[in-house]
Structure formats: C-alpha cells, structure tokens
Amino acid sequence: MDSEKIIGVILAILLPPLAVFMKVGTTTPLWINIICCIFFWFPGILHALYVVLSDNY
Template sequence: MDNKVLQVIVALFIPPLAVYMKTGKIDNTFWLNVVLTILGGIPGLLHALYVVLM
C-alpha cells in the first residue's frame, strides 16, 4: 500500500494524524487542522486531504 493512500485513509478518521504523518512535525499546519477538526469535522477533513494530496 502506498504511503499516500494510507495517509488518505487516516485522514478520513483522524485528520490531524494524517497532517502530522505528511509534515513530520507539529507546526502551524498541524494546529490549524486540530482547530478545524474541533470546530467541525468536515473542515478538518478537507484541510487534511488538501495537505496530504498537495
């Protein structure tokens, strides 16, 4: 299984973890995703997919 496919699957369930897997560090992108996930699951999911796929 390709690493990107795994990250997309993880993004569906735990978006901040997928962002961390992609960036490899806890930075502003990670914290933005945490906030978006807390405020609403869909914005966090969309942001995680954007980070993973770009």
C-alpha cells in the first residue's frame, strides 16, 4: 500500500466524509457517505473504506 491509501484508511475510520472528499471530491459518493454518517456512523465508515480502497473512483 502506498502512503495515500494508508492515510485514506486512517481518515476513513476517524472522519469518513473527509476521506471520501479527498478521494473523489464533491461528487455523488461524498453525499452518499454524508447521509450514511448522519443516520449511522458504521455504514459511513464501511462506505468510506470501500471508496478509498476501490480503484473504480
């Protein structure tokens, strides 16, 4: 893993929306993650980890 992904994983655990913002900017995945974090924190963490570790974005 490179340093960008390691920092992304740490941020995904602590501040999921920030990690998603750093990866994709203000696009649809960011808004999905914010909604997940508002309702429940854990799904927001899972979604952020998926976005950070995925090569699709």
